[in-house]
Amino acid sequence: MIFFIIRRLILTVFLLLLVSAITFAIFFLVPRLAGQTSYELAAQYVGRNPIPSAIKAVEIKLGLNAPVYLQYGRFIKGIVAGVHYNNGPDVSYCPFPCFGYSFRNQEPVWPQLISDAPVTLSLAIGASVLWLIGGVSIGVLSALRRGSIFDRFSMGIALAGVSLPVFFTGLIALELFSYKWPIFPDVHYVAITANPLLWARNLVLPWVTLAFLYAALYARLTRAGMLETMGEDYIRTARAKGLPERKVIVKHGMRAALTPIVTIFGLDLGLLLGGAILTETTFSFPGLGQFTIEAIQNQDLPEIQGVVLLAAFFIVIANMIVDILYAVVDPRVRF
Amino acid sequence: MAPLLEVEDLRIHFRTDDGLVRAVDGISFGLERGRTLGIVGESGSGKSVTSMGIMGLHQGTKAEITGHIRLDGEDLVTATPNRVRELRGSKMAMIFQDPLSSMHPYYTVGDQIIEAYRVHNKVSKQVARKHAVDLLGRVGIPTPQTRVDDYPHQFSGGMRQRAMIAMALSCDPELLIADEPTTALDVTVQAQILDLISTLQSEFGSAVIIITHDLGVVAELSDDILVMYAGRVAEYGSAADIFGRPDHPYTWGLLSSMPRMDRAKTARLVPIPGTPPSLIRVPSGCPFHPRCRYTEVVGGRRCETEVPPLREAVTPGHAAACHLTTEQRTRQWADLSAATIPDNDKAPEAEEQAGEPEAREPV
Numbered sequence: 001m002i003f004f005i006i007r008r009l010i011l012t013v014f015l016l017l018l019v020s021a022i023t024f025a026i027f028f029l030v031p032r033l034a035g036q037t038s039y040e041l042a043a044q045y046v047g048r049n050p051i052p053s054a055i056k057a058v059e060i061k062l063g064l065n066a067p068v069y070l071q072y073g074r075f076i077k078g079i080v081a082g083v084h085y086n087n088g089p090d091v092s093y094c095p096f097p098c099f100g101y102s103f104r105n106q107e108p109v110w111p112q113l114i115s116d117a118p119v120t121l122s123l124a125i126g127a128s129v130l131w132l133i134g135g136v137s138i139g140v141l142s143a144l145r146r147g148s149i150f151d152r153f154s155m156g157i158a159l160a161g162v163s164l165p166v167f168f169t170g171l172i173a174l175e176l177f178s179y180k181w182p183i184f185p186d187v188h189y190v191a192i193t194a195n196p197l198l199w200a201r202n203l204v205l206p207w208v209t210l211a212f213l214y215a216a217l218y219a220r221l222t223r224a225g226m227l228e229t230m231g232e233d234y235i236r237t238a239r240a241k242g243l244p245e246r247k248v249i250v251k252h253g254m255r256a257a258l259t260p261i262v263t264i265f266g267l268d269l270g271l272l273l274g275g276a277i278l279t280e281t282t283f284s285f286p287g288l289g290q291f292t293i294e295a296i297q298n299q300d301l302p303e304i305q306g307v308v309l310l311a312a313f314f315i316v317i318a319n320m321i322v323d324i325l326y327a328v329v330d331p332r333v334r335f
Numbered sequence: 336m337a338p339l340l341e342v343e344d345l346r347i348h349f350r351t352d353d354g355l356v357r358a359v360d361g362i363s364f365g366l367e368r369g370r371t372l373g374i375v376g377e378s379g380s381g382k383s384v385t386s387m388g389i390m391g392l393h394q395g396t397k398a399e400i401t402g403h404i405r406l407d408g409e410d411l412v413t414a415t416p417n418r419v420r421e422l423r424g425s426k427m428a429m430i431f432q433d434p435l436s437s438m439h440p441y442y443t444v445g446d447q448i449i450e451a452y453r454v455h456n457k458v459s460k461q462v463a464r465k466h467a468v469d470l471l472g473r474v475g476i477p478t479p480q481t482r483v484d485d486y487p488h489q490f491s492g493g494m495r496q497r498a499m500i501a502m503a504l505s506c507d508p509e510l511l512i513a514d515e516p517t518t519a520l521d522v523t524v525q526a527q528i529l530d531l532i533s534t535l536q537s538e539f540g541s542a543v544i545i546i547t548h549d550l551g552v553v554a555e556l557s558d559d560i561l562v563m564y565a566g567r568v569a570e571y572g573s574a575a576d577i578f579g580r581p582d583h584p585y586t587w588g589l590l591s592s593m594p595r596m597d598r599a600k601t602a603r604l605v606p607i608p609g610t611p612p613s614l615i616r617v618p619s620g621c622p623f624h625p626r627c628r629y630t631e632v633v634g635g636r637r638c639e640t641e642v643p644p645l646r647e648a649v650t651p652g653h654a655a656a657c658h659l660t661t662e663q664r665t666r667q668w669a670d671l672s673a674a675t676i677p678d679n680d681k682a683p684e685a686e687e688q689a690g691e692p693e694a695r696e697p698v
Contacts, residue, residue, distance in 0.1 A: 233436040236695070239392055240431075241451040242424030252439055259441075331486045332440060 004327055012320045018310040024075050027305050029068060038064040045103065061085050061334065099202065099309065100302035109306040111292065119189050119287030122199065123206055123279060124272040130211035131218055132265060138215070138255060139222025154219060161216025170282035172210040177205060189285045210279045214268060218261065225257040232256070259329050263322050270318025274311025337408060338365040339542045340389070340510055345402035347388050354615040358384040360566040361402070368509065371536065371543040373553030373574070375589065376563035382546045386512045390429050391419035397423045405512065425455040428503035433519040434495035438487040444471075444498045445483035452505040474531060493524035500531065504539060511536070512544045517552060525669040529555055550593050554578060562586050565612050565622035568645055571683040572653030582648050582655035582664050584627050587671055621658065629667060633658040
């Protein structure tokens with residue numbers, strides 16, 4: 001088991017390196033392969049109507065004229081240890097982890113990412129708890145009462161749930177519960193440190209909206225998994241032992257049916273932590289998703305690069321946790 | 336003393352969209368303590384449905400069960416589901432066909448035995464664990480004190496079936512039902528498992544029902560044999576009767592389609608023509624008549640129109656459901672066994688005979 005974890009950790013480091021290499025290649029190598037010179041590349045970092053000497057200065061400052069492998073080394077060094085920028089007369093230091101400076105405001109990207117992350121974190125974690133509990137319990141009940149009115153009704157809702165996009169359900173929810181019946185008026189993000197109660201109240205609608213989509217998906221997955229598992233031979237064995245039906249369902253049925261759900265849950269959560277773009281935009285929450293949209297609209301390369309790397313990091317880490325968790329849950333994986 | 340298990344006119348029907356499936360249609364038998372009953376039949380003859388019915392495992396499905404299943408005088412058909420659950424695993428236990436899929440992959444073998452023991456016995460985990468180790472030892476698992484913590488996938492097929500047996504015996508059941516216990520196992524392991532079952536039976540004194548399509552298995556273990564066809568009893572009798580002087584054409588078919596040590600090596604096996612009938616549209620009259628070679632011997636359309644009752648023929652306790660008269664049966668079986676089971680000194684001739692289609696055809 002301990003070897004499995006060590007192996008998995010080493011693999012994770014390699015994966016992260018690979019992700020960084022691909023990101024680097026997209027932003028620095030591909031333009032070059034497409035015929036862009038380092039001067040032209042530098043021109044993007046300077047702003048509107050630049051003078052040639054300024055572009056030249058940026059080219060040297062960012063090391064864009066250096067060989068690619070040196071640039072990659074510098075890129076990695078910036079992320080893991082921070083990097084010094086040679087601005088000509090003076091030297092500026094971009095501290096660890098350095099994702100470069102944003103075009104818009106000449107600020108380092110990382111602190112901006114960090115300040116936006118709690119919004120996404122609040123949204124994703126709250127919603128994931130909701131959809132996991134809601135989706136799984138509806139799925140299990142549907143499977144156990146297969147063909148009943150409850151099953152048909154909830155699966156009908158679930159079908160609607162997976163089909164309706166967040167910007168539709170979100171707007172409907174806002175219209176109904178924020179304007180028509182103002183149970184949650186004036187939805188905007190409030191930091192949990194500033195006012196925990198207001199934080200929770202304002203997050204209810206985004207949580208429910210996001211959770212609705214995923215809960216629908218999870219209910220269907222759980223139902224299918226549960227139906228399959230309850231037909232397994234070992235369920236018959238559990239019954240033949242004389243176990244009470246509740247124990248058969250929970251200890252034998254759900255234990256096996258929910259294992260794959262754990263995997264999907266980890267990956268979905270990892271994906272969302274990189275930014276719930278639609279939900280954040282619908283509710284105007286200044287999280288990583290909003291940050292991404294703005295970065296793309298401004299063609300702010302360092303910002304896009306930072307957010308891509310962060311999102312990839314979340315997914316890789318989620319993958320690793322899921323793998324290790326799976327080995328804990330399913331003894332057959334360990335050997 | 337009344338037998339441990341009495342099954343009387345048991346019917347298990349399933350209502351499906353295609354029609355009513357008469358999986359078990361009026362079977363009766365009894366089983367005394369310490370005895371072994373073999374239930375034989377092709378796939379879909381209702382053997383497994385019967386055993387699941389006795390265990391009460393059709394609860395929650397759309398099965399319609401009528402008749403009586405009396406375990407030690409207590410009717411399981413009319414008992415509450417909770418009462419049947421209490422008996423399940425304690426007074427009656429079951430071993431299944433495929434030991435890999437029948438054990439939960441996420442729990443250790445020990446945990447699964449401990450669980451079975453603790454459902455019916457209020458003991459601490461430590462006591463139950465000692466009991467599990469003890470049981471694993473008794474079913475022949477080497478170093479049970481370490482293997483108890485292994486997962487099913489770390490066991491070999493034969494060991495898994497041993498563990499399943501240990502699990503079934505954990506509460507010292509009076510009735511043990513083994514549903515095709517050796518079908519999923521290597522031939523070399525099959526004999527060991529059968530030995531184990533019969534050894535443990537004498538140790539624990541349980542009554543055993545062995546369900547199988549393998550006549551070799553029942554020959555080895557059973558005191559009595561029940562031959563099932565299309566959810567009904569075709570023939571019932573002691574093992575000696577069934578193998579010595581079988582009375583039903585279906586049993587003859589089963590016996591002639593099985594290789595035997597006392598038959599010439601080159602003798603052909605005689606298959607039963609056709610396939611088992613659909614249990615939704617069971618043939619009229621004798622359900623076996625479309626596949627039977629002897630309908631003309633009976634004469635007329637009797638086999639198609641009249642359901643043959645289960646009748647004792649010569650020996651008491653040996654009954655068959657067939658319209659053939661006792662004399663006809665005796666002659667037909669004598670002809671058939673002369674053709675397929677020759678005396679040792681006449682073996683070459685008999686081989687030739689068996690090779691010719693005329694020899695197999697009933698006159």
